[in-house]
Amino acid sequence: MNPADFNTTNTPTWCPGCGDFGMWASLKEALIKLGITPDSALVVYGIGCHGHMINFLKIYGFQGLHGRPLPVAAGVRLVNPDLNVFVVSGDGDCYGEGMGHFIAAARANYNLTLIVHNNQVYGLTTGQTAPTTDQGTKTKSTPLGVIDFPVNPIALAINCEANFVARGFAGDIPHLADLIVQANQHPGFSLVDVLQPCVTYDKVHTYPWYRERIYKLEDKSLPALTSRMTGRQGYDPTNFEQAILKAWEWPPKAGIDTATVDQIPIGVLFKQNRPTFESQLPQLDNGPLAGLNLTKTLIDDLIETFK
Secondary structure, three states: OOHHHHEOOOOOOOOOOOHHHHHHHHHHHHHHHOOOOOOOEEEEEOOOHHHHHHHOEOOEEEEOOOOOHHHHHHHHHHHOOOOEEEEEEEHHHHHHHOHHHHHHHHHHOOOOEEEEEEOOEEOOOOOEEOOOOOOOOOOOOOOOOOOOOOOOHHHHHHHOOOOEEEEEEOOOHHHHHHHHHHHHHOOOOEEEEEEOOOOOOOOOOOHHHHHOOEEEOOOOOOOOOEOOOOOOEOOOOOOHHHHHHHHOOOOOOOOOOHHHOOOEEEEEEEEOOOOOOHHHOHHHOOOOHHHOOOOHHHHHHHHHHOO
16 A cells, blocks of 8 residues: 555645645555555544545545534444544534534543644634634634634543543654554544644744644653653653643643743643443444344334334
8 A cells, every 4th residue: 555545536625735735644644554445444524624635535434514523433433343433623623513522522432533633723714713723813703813712622632531642743744644543553532633734824823833843742851740650750641640731831821922832742642541432332242233134123123112
């Protein structure tokens, strides 16, 4: 397999320079490393610029309603837990319309790999404010500046007990591909939130802006933090306390000007091993529901129980 094997006959229509290109390339690289073929996995997409990937990625795909890719993917996992399922969503799609589903999926711990295109705007509808937009930012929908404080998806996922939480950068394809691989190999709900520049509608969070600030957790030791659980120095993604501290480096807490932030951590921020939702269902003890022989007789009997 090579990346071209996952290309369709359609040419991407994203704006030149869009971070979606890097995420598209990273996902293809990850699929190859995971040994996944176009007919051996499913990608569920939301609505937004990211959702156009369904036309450019040659793999089984399903596009849900705006904010609804996670419940669709959860339903797929419940019917066929043997199927490898990815979810490709956007910050507006997942953290706005889909916020309730995001929290529910993380808490339930479905075995899903969620990749979020986080560009801090609604790019498809021409740059309105999103749940992740910095406070004070002027957009078409907030000409006087955003009043709301931005949501922190990393901290939220950790507090919802997600099994794997990571952040990547669309401008570093090898690193992002590796994070997607790790997320998919880790059982349970896995989030990869991706800093993805929108070159058309966000003139602040550019590729150079991010490159001046991001650092990789695996490359930077933190001797001041020592895990109470393991006694190890440096960053330990299995330490809940350290993970929360790292999560609040970006976006910073209310009252801090994000323009002055000088470091944004990327990499694996948190991981643990809670049992997956599917593994605890007695209904799946005899195998996937997708493999059952649902004859007319069984369906008739089921209908009778509701009369």
